[in-house]
Amino acid sequence: MMTRRVLLVDDDREFLELSCSVLEEQHPEVTVTAANSGTAALALISEAPGVGGQKPFDVAILDLRLGDMTAVDVLRRAQMALAGVPILVLTQALWKGDEAAVLAAGATLVLEKPSKLLALRRLLDVFVASGHPPSE
């Protein structure tokens, strides 16, 4: 099976490091790429090697607020590149207004950011495992 490539984007360095660490522990078969801002994320998406019709990443997990822009902005700008990629958007506070806009921009799922280790683990398990294998 091909190595699954996961993109993690969050402007909160602490959470980013922790998520990377937990993910690498739980799923050593996965390649984790981390971005600390929206701009960095967009750069990574455009640089990532896409062989044939391959997508730059297999799974993307983004925090809603990324400092320089929001996840919605990233999804809109990378719409083409990320089409068909399962995208999870995490938010500190799940306000109803935000959710609809985020889903409309192309997110697969919007969840509240977990503050419990177990919840974080489960979330990463399910979401990383649910990503479709890259098409040939």
Add this chain to the structure above:
Amino acid sequence: MIMAEPSGQLSHTDTFQHSVPIRLAAYWVLAFGALLFVALGLYPLAPRPILLITVLESAVLGVTYRRALTSERVALGYLAFEGICQTLIFHFCGDLRLGVAPVVYTFELLNPGVRLNTRGHAAVANGFAAMFGLLVVAQHWILGLELRAAWPAASVLLVFLELNVAAFFVSQLRHVLEDRALALTYAHDALRTESAALEQRVAERTSELERSFRALRDQADDHRTFVYSVTHDLKAPLTAIQLRAERLRERAGADLACESRGDLERIISLAERGESMLHDLMAHFEVSEHVEAPTMVDLEMTVRRAFEPHESAAVAKGLHVRFGKLPIVWGQSQKLVHVFANLLGNAVRFAPDHGQIDVDAQEDNHGATVCVRDNGPGIPAGYEETIFDFFTRAPNPTGDTPPTNGSTGLGLAIARRIVKQHRGTVWVESVSGQGACFYVHLPAGPP
């Protein structure tokens, strides 16, 4: 009478122009009347020259009248002319000497009379003229001349009298109208100035109020942004602490000594609590800051909606819940639901098994007061105000550490905030051990 110079132009000759044609007509009537009088033979003893002179006098008077009223020179000139006529008349009447006397008198007295007239003292002049006319007539009568011979003098004097009277009226009228026009113009000016000043003040005040409003609104926006960003910024490190502590427990927990393990557990639970407080704060803040358009709110529906999330808990405890008749108030519908959800939630939480919860209302002139009553442990004495503080929970009846039933002590604080936004008040009356009754007073009518 006249207080200030008029700023507008006032033409006193206007009123003059108006009365002159009438007067002129009157004089011509008089002149021809006299002529007629004579022509009809009512003056049989008068020789033809007297007739002609009388007609001439009247004609000249008619022609110079207008000028005579405004110009002293013309008036005096006429008098002189009239004096000559009088002299001639009396000459033809046969006594030159007698003819002179009235001329002299007339000249002497009416001269100042004319002067007086142009200075507004025509009444005096008229008095003299009238008196003098009578004197002349009396003189002739006394001297045995035919009364009718004295007619020319009397008639001309009378005519001149009327000239004075007319001039007097006109001048008085002129003065009165001048005064009134001046007063009116002055009043208009004053009004205009006042109005302009008032408009100025209103404009200043409006821009002041606009400035204040903008400042307040900016302040409110800043405040809202501040609270929002602070709570978000605080949440990140708290979450990180919790996750890292949990990971530490996972990796090295088993290796730790008992006390250290205990400390670690404590860290985790405190981080949880801090997080939970922030979460509640953010949720409650969202509700109270949300701008809702006020409407007529049916409190019966509000209370029922507010009770829904707590219904299952109430059923589980076997609680007896009763809603009385509740009024319609003016307010923000969602926020009021939030308030009563909190009060009812507390009531459900604190009521004993098979306890009783009542919701009633009382209306009065000022508004409506709703009461949520439970028969739980009540609030210990002295804490009736502090429970409405942020992050403060009522202590146990024994006064010990607050109950750890999951509440962060925000609900009542936010409820009070919302009720205050409605210009109402919320308070509690309770006797420890005998339940509590939370009162919410909402004023009637739009806030």
